[in-house]
Amino acid sequence: MYDNEIKIGFLEEGEQVIEEMETLLLDLEHTADKKETFDGIFRAVHNVKGSAKAVGFDQLGAYCHDLETYLLVYKNGEKPLTKDVINYLLNSRDVIAAAFATYKKDLNAVFDFNVGSDNDECSDEENSHIEMNTTGLVVAKKATNSNDTSVRVNLQRVDKLINAVGELVVLDSVLRQQCLSSMDQAILKTVEQAGKIIREVQDLSMSLRMVPVKPLVQKLQRISRDTSSSVEKSVDFRVVGEDIEIDKTILDSISDPLVHIIRNAIDHGIEAPEERVVQGKPAAGFLELSFSQEGGKLVLRIKDDGKGLDQQRIIAKAIEKDIITSGDNMNESQIFELIFAPGFSTKAAVTEVSGRGVGMDVVRTSVESLGGQIEITSELHKGTEFTIALPLTVAIIEGMVVKTTQDNFIIPFTQVTETVKITDENLTKGSESGTLLNLRGRYLPVYSLRELLGDKKTDKKNGIGIIAKSARVNFVVLVDDVVGQQQIVVKQLGAELSGFKRFIGSGVLGDGKPALILDLAQLADEELKRVKDVG
Amino acid sequence: MKITQKFLSFIVGAESFAVPLLKVREVIGMPEVTAIPQAPAHVVGIINLRGQIITIFDLRSRLNSSTKGEQPTVIICEMPFGQMGIIVDMVSSVLSADSEQISEVPPGSRAANHDFITSIYSNEDVLILMLDVEKVIGRDMRVAQATSAA
Numbered sequence: 001m002y003d004n005e006i007k008i009g010f011l012e013e014g015e016q017v018i019e020e021m022e023t024l025l026l027d028l029e030h031t032a033d034k035k036e037t038f039d040g041i042f043r044a045v046h047n048v049k050g051s052a053k054a055v056g057f058d059q060l061g062a063y064c065h066d067l068e069t070y071l072l073v074y075k076n077g078e079k080p081l082t083k084d085v086i087n088y089l090l091n092s093r094d095v096i097a098a099a100f101a102t103y104k105k106d107l108n109a110v111f112d113f114n115v116g117s118d119n120d121e122c123s124d125e126e127n128s129h130i131e132m133n134t135t136g137l138v139v140a141k142k143a144t145n146s147n148d149t150s151v152r153v154n155l156q157r158v159d160k161l162i163n164a165v166g167e168l169v170v171l172d173s174v175l176r177q178q179c180l181s182s183m184d185q186a187i188l189k190t191v192e193q194a195g196k197i198i199r200e201v202q203d204l205s206m207s208l209r210m211v212p213v214k215p216l217v218q219k220l221q222r223i224s225r226d227t228s229s230s231v232e233k234s235v236d237f238r239v240v241g242e243d244i245e246i247d248k249t250i251l252d253s254i255s256d257p258l259v260h261i262i263r264n265a266i267d268h269g270i271e272a273p274e275e276r277v278v279q280g281k282p283a284a285g286f287l288e289l290s291f292s293q294e295g296g297k298l299v300l301r302i303k304d305d306g307k308g309l310d311q312q313r314i315i316a317k318a319i320e321k322d323i324i325t326s327g328d329n330m331n332e333s334q335i336f337e338l339i340f341a342p343g344f345s346t347k348a349a350v351t352e353v354s355g356r357g358v359g360m361d362v363v364r365t366s367v368e369s370l371g372g373q374i375e376i377t378s379e380l381h382k383g384t385e386f387t388i389a390l391p392l393t394v395a396i397i398e399g400m401v402v403k404t405t406q407d408n409f410i411i412p413f414t415q416v417t418e419t420v421k422i423t424d425e426n427l428t429k430g431s432e433s434g435t436l437l438n439l440r441g442r443y444l445p446v447y448s449l450r451e452l453l454g455d456k457k458t459d460k461k462n463g464i465g466i467i468a469k470s471a472r473v474n475f476v477v478l479v480d481d482v483v484g485q486q487q488i489v490v491k492q493l494g495a496e497l498s499g500f501k502r503f504i505g506s507g508v509l510g511d512g513k514p515a516l517i518l519d520l521a522q523l524a525d526e527e528l529k530r531v532k533d534v535g
Numbered sequence: 536m537k538i539t540q541k542f543l544s545f546i547v548g549a550e551s552f553a554v555p556l557l558k559v560r561e562v563i564g565m566p567e568v569t570a571i572p573q574a575p576a577h578v579v580g581i582i583n584l585r586g587q588i589i590t591i592f593d594l595r596s597r598l599n600s601s602t603k604g605e606q607p608t609v610i611i612c613e614m615p616f617g618q619m620g621i622i623v624d625m626v627s628s629v630l631s632a633d634s635e636q637i638s639e640v641p642p643g644s645r646a647a648n649h650d651f652i653t654s655i656y657s658n659e660d661v662l663i664l665m666l667d668v669e670k671v672i673g674r675d676m677r678v679a680q681a682t683s684a685a
Contacts, residue, residue, distance in 0.1 A: 497581075513569055514583040
């Protein structure tokens with residue numbers, strides 16, 4: 001009997017190999033040095049074959065053997081590499097990947113390798129010769145792998161570490177304050193040094209959450225390729241800044257929205273080749289995904305040179321779907337916003353490619369739940385660009401500490417547009433209009449944070465107004481004072497408080513007291529609902 | 536065979552209660568609490584316990600006891616969904632109870648109305664009510680959700 005642990009180990013290692021193989025296959029179309037890339041593919045197949053046989057996946061071994069035989073012809077340059085060949089190889093890779101997935105579920109599963117190899121031309125002699133050759137390569141490859149020293153760590157453990165370090169940072173600031181009264185130079189110096197190291201440890205621990213975007217990019221490249229060939233369009237998909245590292249949680253949650261936007265761009269945005277030629281555009285559509293860091297934010301841009309968004313069609317569709325009643329008085333960005341409305345989809349026919357029931361509204365919800373924003377710019381017949389701005393990490397937020405009755409609350413900076421000083425004079429009050437603030441000629445509704453949090457007795461109208469934006473409206477939240485700002489390590493509230501949607505979580509303030517993190521948009525929504533119910 | 540279980544006994548108002556010791560993580564003095572606006576009265580708030588944020592419940596108001604002990608104490612309990620603190624008037628002792636000392640709640644008694652009282656420990660003239668902390672708090676979870684939905 002073969003040892004199950006060895007099998008599991010093989011599956012884990014092998015998955016990386018076949019992932020690598022996919023990158024190589026995709027590269028094969030563009031790269032100048034086809035020989036080296038092809039050798040890499042051959043090595044990957046050979047690797048899987050050898051290990052599969054060794055641990056007892058004989059079927060998989062046999063399949064890889066056949067694939068290897070098929071590859072050999074092209075490796076030796078006996079036949080030219082065509083797109084069909086690459087397609088065939090990509091398919092074979094998928095078969096292997098599917099086999100891996102099946103084995104992962106059940107180590108003794110029987111997988112149907114019903115994709116035959118049509119090539120048995122090589123003689124055994126030649127075959128063994130190549131195998132001897134490649135054995136050397138496999139060994140060489142292993143040697144380079146061992147240089148890549150990395151450890152897989154559970155994300156929960158990393159989060160625990162970040163939590164503990166966050167606490168250390170708070171304690172450090174408390175210690176510093178206590179030291180101010182101390183005159184002992186030696187102690188002050190040591191505290192200073194310890195503080196420096198603590199900050200370094202904090203940076204290091206935060207960086208543990210960061211993962212490269214490469215695997216995601218690779219997945220998207222594959223999706224772009226598959227999508228464009230299934231809708232018979234030709235797309236030149238480029239990725240800029242793929243060397244960036246981003247927070248693991250953000251990477252995981254941004255994957256589906258990106259897939260959706262890219263599918264949409266290829267399916268709906270980019271025109272068919274004939275149409276493009278008529279319009280004087282190159283036959284191949286241009287699609288670019290870029291990652292960049294701008295001003296403490298991670299910015300993703302997805303840009304195509306397709307037909308762009310048709311404002312008239314969007315309005316017509318929105319009216320048809322009862323999202324709006326009329327498109328009058330709407331500016332460009334308001335119209336583009338409509339495509340994020342639930343139940344909106346511009347293509348009448350649901351296609352296999354981008355009609356999976358996941359609408360653009362889900363894209364926006366995912367982005368906003370990460371504390372990010374999404375914007376569209378588009379020009380008819382020129383193309384569309386989506387800009388997604390995300391915080392660099394979700395574990396730590398930049399927060400504004402505000403004061404109300406007795407306890408302090410935290411408002412994430414991402415929700416705050418600006419703050420203004422509010423006195424009775426710049427407010428208008430009416431029994432029907434409620435309290436409004438005149439902000440540079442625009443009237444915004446004012447909610448008192450005390451009232452939002454259920455303190456009915458208050459009629460205090462002086463303080464600081466925080467201009468915030470929810471999906472629908474801009475509004476002002478009145479707080480007694482802004483105490484300060486600090487980085488907050490976000491901690492989830494316990495399950496017993498999960499019913500309170502208005503609190504995103506909690507954090508520890510500089511004085512060691514816990515404080516709740518507010519979701520202003522949610523608070524305003526709840527208030528609006530309450531007012532509606534009463535009225 | 537005699538089965539001995541350990542419990543932590545404490546006092547709320549005029550009565551003694553106990554929870555299984557295995558559920559107790561630690562006992563701390565009353566910490567500084569941040570209140571949660573619009574939460575039910577017995578949800579006291581959240582505390583920072585060495586970097587962990589823990590919700591604190593007041594068992595006294597849960598059990599309709601109006602007394603406020605001079606030195607309230609928080610018992611941090613380990614729950615399937617995380618840690619939780621309950622405020623009691625005073626912690627008495629660790630109790631080793633044999634299985635024959637634990638009996639079921641007398642039907643028809645007031646205690647039988649509360650599903651969070653699981654059984655009764657009696658030894659000579661001592662009577663202690665055994666609490667199921669999860670049930671006590673489970674009710675609050677539903678209350679919290681209902682409040683928020685309203």
